[in-house]
Amino acid sequence: MTTTIQDQLNLARKNQILEAATTVFAEKGFQRATIKDIAKVAGIADGTIYNYFQNKNAILFGLMDRLNETESRELQFQGTSDTTFSEFFSAYLKHRLEQFGTREIALLGIIISEVLVNAELRQQYQTRILEPTYAIAERAFQSMVDAGKLPAMDVPISVRIISATFLGLVIQRLFGDTTLEQRWDSLPDVLPQFLLEGLIHQERKSP
Amino acid sequence: MTTTIQDQLNLARKNQILEAATTVFAEKGFQRATIKDIAKVAGIADGTIYNYFQNKNAILFGLMDRLNETESRELQFQGTSDTTFSEFFSAYLKHRLEQFGTREIALLGIIISEVLVNAELRQQYQTRILEPTYAIAERAFQSMVDAGKLPAMDVPISVRIISATFLGLVIQRLFGDTTLEQRWDSLPDVLPQFLLEGLIHQERKSP
């Protein structure tokens, strides 16, 4: 497993294409983007792209993988920290929302859009991103339950609910909701507050 | 504003096309679906479609409008009921998840997929669906705050968080997550339980 100069050049060119693809996809979406578009932005001939990616789908696979790498890196640092759940949750969201800049959010939108209607990509997305991400998150969650920081809850479902909240907010923002756009940066503070304090206060009063 | 027999026939044919479009879109997505596909399923000639819809986008507008009609009908019945927030929340989710059958979920996926990458559709989606839905939900929420059933919380953001949870779960299911698929029907019970009891129990213990 030695990386030669060839491999490095190869990787650099691949990344160059992926960068260009990100730009073009963000502008036109996956299907409307053409190989020529991507080649033009990358400053290479369109045929060259096929020396590095088997087909158009493979370019999106490449982007998915890159997104996944940073995601799992970020997930891993969590989970063993010595905090309450609300602190963990707030920290997780803060981290996640901060790391997810405009470009990443736009790219996520492209991927979601295509995964929803492309069976081959969906298959890849499931095995390459969804399942590993769930697995890591479930492990982190479970360890907090084991450590007595969380009540014995339904870990798989809980993980899905939390990620659904994040995912849904990203999508609603991509839909162009101005309220979310304007107040995006305050979400890491507001969201746990809503979920924890908002609901708790109410529930404490009611019975 | 009288509806003639002409209008009714016109509407029937429109619905016939929309039904066919739903089937085809669910199978191939919006972009991969062709006008010929839809015409074939509807049992008419492809040219006929253009007598009823200006273009392909307009067909999706039509589907969006139909989805929105049922949605706002369902939203309106809520909000004035005399319950605690957790009951309201549970009932809302139950209702929402029950009303959203496989076909509606699939259609929502198609619309989301296209709205994410099609500026014209996004514009329509915002004004026809998103803004009215938020407006109704915010009003319902605010009335519960005014009635003292909820603490004075940030209504617009709260509404967005709740709908994000629902939206995110739908999308994760469409991604093909088997856990969610298997346990979909238990969500109306589990989700409020997770959000309310799960978090509260923990929070009560910790300080």
Add this chain to the structure above:
DNA sequence: GAATAATAACTGATTAGTCATTAATTGTCA
């Protein structure tokens, strides 16, 4: 000069939307 990488012209297939033609329906009046 051999091997590898890049090029861009080209192909084959696809498809949204058009439009001239045909069919069906409605209205008129003897």
Add this chain to the structure above:
DNA sequence: TGACAATTAATGACTAATCAGTTATTATTC
């Protein structure tokens, strides 16, 4: 009523444009 004209709806062949992927050729590197 029934003949026929006028209006409206339906048809499907056609067009013009697009684009993913191929490949023969040229350039670069070693």
